[in-house]
Amino acid sequence: MVTRRRAICIGIDEYEGDGRLNLCVADATEMADYLRQPEYGFDVDLLVNQEANLPNIRRALLSVMNEDLEFFLFYFSGHGMVTDLDAFLVTVDFQPLAEGISLADLARYTERISERTQNCLTILDCCHSGAGQFGEGRRLITPEEVDRGLPARTESRSLLAACRPEQVAIEDSRYGHGLFTYMLLQGLSGDAADPQGNITVGGLSEFVDRNLESAGAEQIAVMKGDFAGRVIVGSGFSPISTNRLPEYEKKRIVAQGKQFLEDYTSQLVNHPEDWRKYGHKNASLLLPRTLRWFENRRREHKDLRTDAEFSQLYAAVTNRVKQLAEIDLGTDVNEGEVVRRIGGGGFGTVYEVACPDGTKLAYKVYHPTQYGDAEKKSLFSRGYKAMQQLDHPRVIKVKGYTDAPIGFFMEYVDGPNFRDLPNIIEDPVEILRFLLLTAETIAHAHSRPVIHRDIKPENILAEYRADDNTWIPYLTDFDLAWFDQATQVTKQAWGNLSYSAPEQMANPRSAAAHSARVDIYAFAQLAFFAVTGSDPIPVGRADNGRLLQEKLNSWPVGAAARKFMSWYDRCSQSDPYERYSNFRATMDELAGVEVMIRGASSTKVTLRGALNEIAFALSGFGAAGEVDAAGGAFYSTSGRTSIVLSANNLHSSAGEDVFDLEARLSLDRITIEGNSSNERKRATINSRMDEVIRSMVGVKRKPGNQGSFETFVSVSGVQCGYDGIQRARLVLTHVIEAIERT
Template structure:
């Protein structure tokens, strides 16, 4: 396990700072990327008191250790009475904060239970020398003297500048040291093995600050580069630049800019021409040039330390931002913009018309104001990549990515989002089928390692099928909200959106492992269920009030058992502590399925005739018109379209006055299931079989035996199934688990 304590302080009583909170937030966000996987405790402003920092240290020292402990601090640092300190938010002249000797002691204790202990300190800021009359700014010798013992398992990387002038970048809203650090963490510090080590990161920071003009960081420790912070990046390519080659690259960059500038001037001269083809011409002209810039920086990352290159690239990004300014009727890089569908923290979504045939698509264009925010850009691209992994009819399909402007094209869904759509809340069967479809879709995504993290009405588009089939949900914007939630919480209070549906840990501890776990989506699904059943947003600060409102709405339903099941489901999924909730979406879906089965008992009696069982099961599992059933067989296809399902009644006996069935479930991979590794045969099939065995371990009433049809086939025997509502719900649960296990290719 990798742990981090991340501190940022702007709010000092004397000499406040500007960007330390931004520094800390973005460092924590970077460390929680999949390449790093840190569980971060973030302390900002008043939270970063002397006692707050000591509690954070104690928490980690008492937790049993792990692979790495990283401590990051952005705030004032000063030497007072010859003792160097990290200045805390509650500092007083007689007790200014955490001394370097105390920090060194914590590092020493942590080294006994962590393999690596790392301190990263950005505490050389303006005003540190005027906090008190007898204080002075930290110098290199203070770091050397204050934290003397650092070995290969303990590393120190610190900003340092002797003069008092602030070293901050107003354009990026970061301290320059941390700006370089963030660039290194986001890929600029990667080595030839696709890793970011402490040594490579320190080398990158030193080169960046040196190119910017003089600031020299302090690095002590693992000079062999064995402390690996993160991995899984594209390996660094190319050889170091030489003088003549650097000049040639910059000359080529300048020529690209000059050539594009001439094209842009020609297209911009006539405003009407800009909308009727000029913008599209410029996008086509800029795309290969921008791709060359990006490819060059990937192959030769050290060029980003060259000021001429940086200025040229900034100019290209400005051109890129200009192409994001779309208006209705404009011919864009992908087609004609028809209307603005929606907007959010990441950008805007346009309905566009493609080509001669007039096909409609949706074009999500990144916010041009954030094109210099590498972390936000990476999150946006991750969202596209994650949606591309998912092949499911209830997940909006992404098609292609564009760099000029920065955005991606996806299928257009002809329907409103759930907040605007009509749902017949008086029809319990329709409502529960709609919710079950959403839950199954999220479960499918989880099976492929993709969390949603932003389940709310605005991210569910609704269409309507044939008469009587009810509303159909389509989910979008997977894995985009984690970064956005952290930035927009203050703008969403009381108006719906993030704060009403996000789990508490997303809002208050967004950089912890808990905020990246499946229970986040469990919580949001429960709040979405509230919205669907009640017709308004849940109150983020009143769980008891939500339960009362849900109870009042469900009192109109005739079956009290269904109402109680849904109320208990909401309660069990919305506990404040993630560990107290239902832990998986599969568990959530099982309870919802039981409620749906109860609704299907139109007579109010549990018993189901044998001849009706398969038909009732098909209705419960697939819905109207989506299954075939006889008296002893039910056939359907999973919601994703990737698994064919057959259920057969093999035997029926009466036990203790209850009709009891033995069922055979046949599941086989459909032809369109995207499993390239299945072609290798035996190994892939064994992987799925082991997964199914694990899912049904301990359930002696379910037995698996293999099939030999097609790409993959399996049979499950289910024993002692009562021909009742309870039996229907049980079979549905077995089917849901089995399909999920197969689709996790």
């Protein structure tokens, strides 16, 4: 039986000139995320911006055309255009007389695909430019042209378009999506489920129509297609009944709710000492079951949400959850005894927990006064999920989530946050070392990809290493994080004014506010704090620049100070597209500043010193200074890639020692997502590495044959100085990132 499902999701923001859009990539990316979930089970080809050119789209359609499928879905968010000859979905490589993929061509592809596919669904949200024009003498595509170009001829082919012919599709930054796509995603999240827990094409269309009308939108979605029965897009959701509950059934549910609440209350203890010793812990174990029962009933039967008696019971349950968030010192919780209040922030209070085995954990508990803020609660939970995805040794690890109270346990770091360090680090080399170690954790998060969105001194914990008199940074607090599996963009402007990017505060729903560039901006402000000891002035680039320049005047290398100033200025641009394009490039430029200072302070570097500097760049303190010319083995900072460095052909050139560097890189286990064979996964990794080193002079790669994955990367003519160290570092960090990317 054919069960495989394929989808192509396309989103384009980066059109040239006035044609640029803002939210289409967010539309397509989140659409792809939903379709990949188990309830839908689609294999998704996601093409955004420069990837969404005409050859790539045709290539993706051709690959689908040759498969036997149960369901095919095509989604497009971008510009639509009509010429005298045809209607087009405008691709990123738009040119006059080559506007993109025509609806006639798309219809031909879809018809061929439908010969071997049971169900085909085309979804178009392509009037995002509003009432404006894209290209001289051309008008926007409308569903009228869509209807002509993509006829739905059988029950297995259907079309869902964003608006009627006389209307335009609305792009609203408050939603972080086109309005049509926002409603579509709400339906896909489960809100369009039927009483059997299925989401059908017809039900999804009805849900979008109903919600566009409720929102007062001057936009009506267009659905075309005749179905012989229901076409199920997704299944396994909580059933939602649109029918009113009979009075006797409502009374039965209310009586059952009362009994649940009485059973819970009867097991509570009132004596303060008993409550701290075992009452709080027992309540935390008992209450989640009751809470889930109430939430499931509210979801299944919408009219219960407005029923006064049921709502009163539900409020009583949530009040008991809030009471559990008020934790006294000496209280036993799931993992141990609460011994100290560490601190708090905008989302919760953090406690130190002493575990029975003598170890310590931190317990972050959501603020009980903000239980009514649904978005903030969702962000708190999302922060936990973001931290779950990361395995860098200097990203705080989470240990378990609790529903009553809402909170989670995490790794305990014995040290202050960066703001509370006893003394601001003053040596420029140590400042840059601390910042680069911090940057490494952010780059790791981005490789997953997780965008932190709240980088500031309070969210960098510091642990002191007495053996080398060094502070080591740890990245924490991902409450505002954004990642591929997140199901909703941030609606409100959360963040610290001194560190949050302008687009994050002014337009929190936009795609730009959820991009890597917000972390680039915030990291630059963290660097400002590290150098000056004070917070930057919000949107005060001129004042910040003067103070920073005053502090940089004391740096020993003027060229390095000027390079740092230029780096900070670019990272702090108000327009996110004028900053560095990705965090790795940001980090590489800052590393170049460190190289300039170190190079000026050291006249000569030995071979062993050079190898250990390269090892430190790849592993932090993991290499422990044990690398020499004969070799040295250690792991990358993530702990995933085993690295062996060796030096050959040491000789002198122009009075400086030069050597050839070889790095053996291997993985014990390949963790690329998907069910393909190890051979396919190895081919994917090799392709990524080859793409990285293609433009690098003097760099070669040869495959190995040991274990799950092995390769050798050689860098010829490496100088025993900080320019050579920087060159080797850039090569190997980029290659390792290509290996470890999931």
